[in-house]
Amino acid sequence: xxxQHAIKQRKHGKAMTxxxxxxxxxxxxxAPFIIAxxxxxxxxxxxxxxxxxxxxxxxxxDEMSPVGIENYKLLLDPSTPVGSGFWAAFxxxxxIWVVNFVPQLLIALLLAQWxxxxxxxxxxxxGFKVLIFMPNTITAATIAILFYALFTYPIAPVNTLLQQLGxxxxxxxFFRSVSFSRGLISFLQWWMWYxxxxxxxxxxxxxINPDLFEAGLVDGCNSRQMFTKITLPxxxxxxxxxxxxxxxGGLQMFDxxxxxxxxxxxxxxxxxxxxxxxxxxxxxxNFNYAAAASIILFFIILVMSLLLFYFMRERGxxxxxxxxx
Amino acid sequence: MxxxxxxxxxxxxxxxxxxxxxxxxxxxxxxxxxxxxELQGILDNYYIPAxxxxxxxxVLYSTEEFFxxxxxxxxxxTPGSAEAPDVFALEADYAKEWINSxxxxxxxxxGFTEEELAVSVPSVVDFGRDPNGVAKxxxxxxxxxxxxxxxxxxxxxxxxxxxxxxxxxxxxxxTFFETAEELNQNSEGSVKMFNSIGDIxxxxxxxxxxxxVKDGKLVIDPAMIELMEYAxxxxxxxxxxxxxxWQETWFAGMKTDTTMAYFLPTWGLHYTLKPNSxxxxxxxxxxxxxxxxxxxxxxxxxxxWLGANATKVKEADDAKKAAIKELIRYITLxxxxxxxxxxxxxxxxxNIKVAQDIVAEGGTPNDFLGGQDHYQMFSESSLLISDSxxxxxxxxxxxxxxxxxxxxxxxxxxxDEGIANFKTEVKTAYSDIExx
Numbered sequence: 104x105x106x107q108h109a110i111k112q113r114k115h116g117k118a119m120t121x122x123x124x125x126x127x128x129x130x131x132x133x134a135p136f137i138i139a140x141x142x143x144x145x146x147x148x149x150x151x152x153x154x155x156x157x158x159x160x161x162x163x164x165d166e167m168s169p170v171g172i173e174n175y176k177l178l179l180d181p182s183t184p185v186g187s188g189f190w191a192a193f194x195x196x197x198x199i200w201v202v203n204f205v206p207q208l209l210i211a212l213l214l215a216q217w218x219x220x221x222x223x224x225x226x227x228x229x230g231f232k233v234l235i236f237m238p239n240t241i242t243a244a245t246i247a248i249l250f251y252a253l254f255t256y257p258i259a260p261v262n263t264l265l266q267q268l269g270x271x272x273x274x275x276x277f278f279r280s281v282s283f284s285r286g287l288i289s290f291l292q293w294w295m296w297y298x299x300x301x302x303x304x305x306x307x308x309x310x311i312n313p314d315l316f317e318a319g320l321v322d323g324c325n326s327r328q329m330f331t332k333i334t335l336p337x338x339x340x341x342x343x344x345x346x347x348x349x350x351x352g353g354l355q356m357f358d359x360x361x362x363x364x365x366x367x368x369x370x371x372x373x374x375x376x377x378x379x380x381x382x383x384x385x386x387x388x389n390f391n392y393a394a395a396a397s398i399i400l401f402f403i404i405l406v407m408s409l410l411l412f413y414f415m416r417e418r419g420x421x422x423x424x425x426x427x428x
Numbered sequence: 429m430x431x432x433x434x435x436x437x438x439x440x441x442x443x444x445x446x447x448x449x450x451x452x453x454x455x456x457x458x459x460x461x462x463x464x465x466e467l468q469g470i471l472d473n474y475y476i477p478a479x480x481x482x483x484x485x486x487v488l489y490s491t492e493e494f495f496x497x498x499x500x501x502x503x504x505x506t507p508g509s510a511e512a513p514d515v516f517a518l519e520a521d522y523a524k525e526w527i528n529s530x531x532x533x534x535x536x537x538x539g540f541t542e543e544e545l546a547v548s549v550p551s552v553v554d555f556g557r558d559p560n561g562v563a564k565x566x567x568x569x570x571x572x573x574x575x576x577x578x579x580x581x582x583x584x585x586x587x588x589x590x591x592x593x594x595x596x597x598x599x600x601x602x603t604f605f606e607t608a609e610e611l612n613q614n615s616e617g618s619v620k621m622f623n624s625i626g627d628i629x630x631x632x633x634x635x636x637x638x639x640x641v642k643d644g645k646l647v648i649d650p651a652m653i654e655l656m657e658y659a660x661x662x663x664x665x666x667x668x669x670x671x672x673x674w675q676e677t678w679f680a681g682m683k684t685d686t687t688m689a690y691f692l693p694t695w696g697l698h699y700t701l702k703p704n705s706x707x708x709x710x711x712x713x714x715x716x717x718x719x720x721x722x723x724x725x726x727x728x729x730x731x732x733w734l735g736a737n738a739t740k741v742k743e744a745d746d747a748k749k750a751a752i753k754e755l756i757r758y759i760t761l762x763x764x765x766x767x768x769x770x771x772x773x774x775x776x777x778x779n780i781k782v783a784q785d786i787v788a789e790g791g792t793p794n795d796f797l798g799g800q801d802h803y804q805m806f807s808e809s810s811l812l813i814s815d816s817x818x819x820x821x822x823x824x825x826x827x828x829x830x831x832x833x834x835x836x837x838x839x840x841x842x843x844d845e846g847i848a849n850f851k852t853e854v855k856t857a858y859s860d861i862e863x864x
Contacts, residue, residue: 160859162504184855257670258677274670279838369835369849384496386823386857 155394160387174395185382185392188370192378193403195285195371199360200353202289207297208345214297215304216330221316232305236298246291247362254278254287281371284364288372291359296352300345307341308334343415347408354404375400455483456751461513462486463494464732467759470568474765475758482751487513495522503531507739514740514752518565518733520555525819526735527556532564533738538753547761551813552778556733565733566760568769569694570778572810573630575723576701577689578714579798585614585688591800595721598689601632604724605658608667611688617666619688623681625659625837626673627691632658633825634727639818645862646854648847649816652828656836656843663837679704683713693729694776694806702796710795718797720805726812734760776806783807820858827853 155174159167180186214235218228225231238246254261257274265271277283311334319329357376360366366373366381373381375396383393462468468486476484489498502512518526526532535545535556545553545563549570556565575598582588586597586607597607608621622628636649662668669687671677681687683706692701697720706713734756741749758765766777770786777783783803786792791801818824831853832846841849851863 162500164504184852185859187852188856255675256672258680276838279834279840365830367830367834369831369840370853381857386854387860388500389859392859 151394151397154390155398157391159390159394161390162388170391174391175399178392178395178399185389188373189375189378189396189399191370192373192375196354196356196374196376199285199289199292199356199372199374200350202286203292203296204346204349204353207293207300207349208342211297211300211304211345214301215308216334218301218305219308220326222326232298232302235301238295239299241295243295243358244362246295247359250287250291251363278364279368281368284368284372288356288359288363291363292353292356296349300349303345304338304341307338310341311337339415339417343411346415347411350407350411351404354400354407455481456748457483457485458514458748458751458755459485459487459510459512460515460517460755461489461494461499462517462732463489463491463519464517467517467732470759470769474769475755478758478765479754482755491519491522495519499526503529503737507531507737508743512740513737514744514748515734515736515755518735520571520729520731520733520817521822521825522819523555523565523733524817524821527564527733528558528819531738532735533741535563535566535736535756537738538736538741538749538756540753540757544757544761547763547781548778549780549810551728551810551815552731554815555731555817556735565735566756567731567733567778568760568766569731569775570806570810571693571695571728571731571776572806572813573691573693573696573723573727573729574720574805574809575689575691576697576718576720576797578685578687578717579719580717581615581619581685581688582719585611585619591719591721594719595723598721598723600724601635601654601658605662605667608662609665612665612667619686620669621667621688623669623678623687623690624671624673625663625668625833627668628659629655629825629829629833630729631691631723631725631727634813634816635725636816639816640820640824641818641861644860645864646851648850653843656833656846659833659837682706691723691727693727694802695730697796697802698774705796716795716798720797720800720802722805722809722812726809726814728810728813728815776803776810780807783810820861823857824854827857 154167156169156171157167158170158173177183178186178189181190217223217225218232253259254277256262256276256278259274261277262274266274277287315333315337316329319333324332355376356374357380360372360374361377361380364372366377379393379396379400382389382396460467460471465488468488471484471486476482499513499516502509506512540563542563545566548566552567552570553563556567557563577594582594586594588594588597596603598604604621611619611621632651632655635651635654637651638647638649640647663670669677669681671681671687682690682701682704690696690701701718702715705715705718707715710716736752736756741752744752761779763779763782766779767782767785769775770777770782774792784807787801787804787807792803793799794802828850832850835841835849836843836846854861855863
């Protein structure tokens, strides 16, 4: 068919060429993005990979020379100071992310279920959704400053309030406690993102064929059964999406720890992204370690994402398939 | 008719644009990079009116952006480009790194002689020298620190009547902390000697014999260990307000009867203590109740230095070189400018003669300090400063505070453990410093 068309085109020569060839406009329209992407993203990524195999520190581009996989060896070896810093930051990040994500998914799921349950018919749904989503619209910097001011020492709203209520006699240095500092960061991550997750899950639930719920109703399912037998199994792809995006965001966590605690107390809230940033723009500006750590982080995220896909893949029984399709 | 008028107007406009363009092109263009608007004020209000033949392009960054990304990138990649600075400002904490680098031109290369520099306070000029003693940067200000204390509280709890008596009670650190204990007892804990650990950090820092890094090796001076010991004692016995510099409690201590004294430099008097005293005239708030003494040790805090871009100096013709020199000379050494600036702003300038003359002309009796002359006091203390700063100070002080001092104070670690953690962090941050 295509060939025929081309032949026809050639035959009719003149008449055909006067037609505008729209397809090239497509290239024009995507060109700005492609150019910006190649210059600012692709090149940076390639250069980062390159740096990670060199000894580049502190902008000394003229002294840059390849060192093979030395940087990777150093970072992956927890007995070196840089390596131990990297793995400590990695475990901090993981702890903070897990503590934030588990409740985030559970509460978002619960809220999504309530908002979509046709039996509950919650009033002022729109208002609630806006309120729940609101924290996501505030910048991390604002939130960090707000909470720093709330919990600072010795004179701050929380310290004063707790003392006046008689819960304690002395002001407490909240930010010197490891579990409090990590907990607060997890809480802020949760608070900023559970609304977003909820909206995604609501969209997922609304995407499920209503016939299935009606059939459930007819068969006498209660709300719980509908949730566990219909909603949850069919929501799996959306939950996988939420899990993977949240994991990527969580492992790259930077703004709140940087602005709220600066890694204190004693580096307990130092995240991988912060570690990379500090390697690159602090001390002797170890661009080589920062680049190698970025690449390692990329592979960790890649492997963890693949694992998630593997464990959450559809391994349906016959019944599941029948319901799902 | 309308067309004719509009044509005329267009021609007039083009003519004026052309004249501007030709006029501009005759000017010498200088690019100045800075992290402080203080310098912009000096350029706009003093330098530019006095130098109509120079056109300044002023580029302002935040301190972090300037020293962590913008400036190092520019100097590494294209230090000779038109956008690169001819003259740049350096902040005290980061200055040494750049003074020691080849990117900053020796002042002799742009035509300065050592005699010219001698009009400035020695510690200020010395700060601008690299390890070989080559002068590379100059400053218009000297930032000696002093100890400011509350006269009424000192009289009530310590029976002190004048600054000389108070100085006796704070003449060295041992006496300083004894006084702090006495004050705590006499006031039954309501008044503390100082507000935060950050307050005593700078003075201890200047007590050191050796800087953080010597011959590529990390050195922890005994003064820093002493600081840890004294700070721990102060924390355990509740000798300070447990505040934190630049936070609520710290500012609150300036207007309430909770803090006896603050270690502050020249700019701290005018821009920190005075505006936070809770008043604008004697009798309001703590205004007029402050006195100043030298304290246990001479120290310096902050300051801005000017340096010239070595690459651009090499490429510059004589006229431009002269313009670069004149810019630095005028702002940092010129007697008339500095005197005027000192009078207008109250800033303590680095020119020794200006400071002496201001004192001789009746000085600057300051009603905020109960009539004490801060210019005279600062002139005295500016000569006490001994310099042990290195290019590593900003980062090292941050790491030392976070990983050794603060955890030790709070009883999270023993001293050895804190020092060891600090060393590990230094190793992590610097791949090129030897740490034992």
